[in-house]
Amino acid sequence: MESIKIFAPATIANVSCGFDVLGLALDTVGDEMIIRKTSTKGIKITKIIGQDLPLETHKNVAGVAGLALLSELQSNSGFEIEIYKNIKPGSGIGSSAASSAGAVWAMNKLLGNPFNTTQLVKFAMEGERLASGVAHADNVAPALFGGFTLVRSTDPLEIVKIHTPDQLYATVIHPQIEVKTSDAREILKSNVTLKDAITQWANVGGLISGLYTEDYELIGRSLHDTIVEPIRSILIPAFDAVKSNAIKSGALGCGISGSGPSIFALSKGLETAQKVAASMESVYENVGIDFDIHVSKINQQGIKIL
Numbered sequence: 001m002e003s004i005k006i007f008a009p010a011t012i013a014n015v016s017c018g019f020d021v022l023g024l025a026l027d028t029v030g031d032e033m034i035i036r037k038t039s040t041k042g043i044k045i046t047k048i049i050g051q052d053l054p055l056e057t058h059k060n061v062a063g064v065a066g067l068a069l070l071s072e073l074q075s076n077s078g079f080e081i082e083i084y085k086n087i088k089p090g091s092g093i094g095s096s097a098a099s100s101a102g103a104v105w106a107m108n109k110l111l112g113n114p115f116n117t118t119q120l121v122k123f124a125m126e127g128e129r130l131a132s133g134v135a136h137a138d139n140v141a142p143a144l145f146g147g148f149t150l151v152r153s154t155d156p157l158e159i160v161k162i163h164t165p166d167q168l169y170a171t172v173i174h175p176q177i178e179v180k181t182s183d184a185r186e187i188l189k190s191n192v193t194l195k196d197a198i199t200q201w202a203n204v205g206g207l208i209s210g211l212y213t214e215d216y217e218l219i220g221r222s223l224h225d226t227i228v229e230p231i232r233s234i235l236i237p238a239f240d241a242v243k244s245n246a247i248k249s250g251a252l253g254c255g256i257s258g259s260g261p262s263i264f265a266l267s268k269g270l271e272t273a274q275k276v277a278a279s280m281e282s283v284y285e286n287v288g289i290d291f292d293i294h295v296s297k298i299n300q301q302g303i304k305i306l
Ligand code: HSE
Pocket: 013, 014, 019, 020, 021, 092, 094, 136, 138, 139, 181, 184, 185, 257, 258, 259
């Protein structure tokens, strides 16, 4: 194989209670990429369609993630990358993660799979470091593993794939403003109270248990974030109204997707997820804010060949 075309999914990181450790992959929104082997050593980004992003390898998240892979392999291989961006940067649904994870996944395939998926996460995290200043793994892990993932540890890196009930659907609304992850991280406090920590880890445990036992009510009761959401939600227009509409329409829970401004809700069943979408839309229609909206099953496969 000399060339490969892939779909790299959008992802929801944090999933309310799991700041920097939980994430899930979507299947109705993502980037497309074409990766080709070339005879020139290194990585060349030849085309980016859909967004204004740097073509210079060292300034592009896909380039930097790919270089991390090549450096570990001590390889003289060369690759060209074309990126068709459907995920807007600064949207909160893992735009940089899709490009970083897609690049290393495809390169690994073209090289005959020298690395396992956890190693690919490590390379893709270098793209995240470039994008946000911090090499967080909670978007690249679900993009690469598919499904719902837990970053149990970053050093050494350990990713746990979590069982997801079949009827779990995500609704994501993206108000058309940009929130840089680096800015959304800067406003966070570096300390949490013991009281908040107790609430948060109780919810993480509840959410994981609810996912495994397919207890949708328990999933809903656990989708709370007492640490990050109260601070970041001020960056998102009409956040409280969108959340309250989503819950009233039957969502199990609702919160900030990644570092925002996208807002996600999880629901049992497609019909409820669509009802939730309509209720979220109505808020932004009333206040006159443009938005994109996605309803998606949890993507169990992650990146795939097109
Ligand atoms: N965990 C990261 C954050 C995800 O919330 O800053 C960024 O998409």
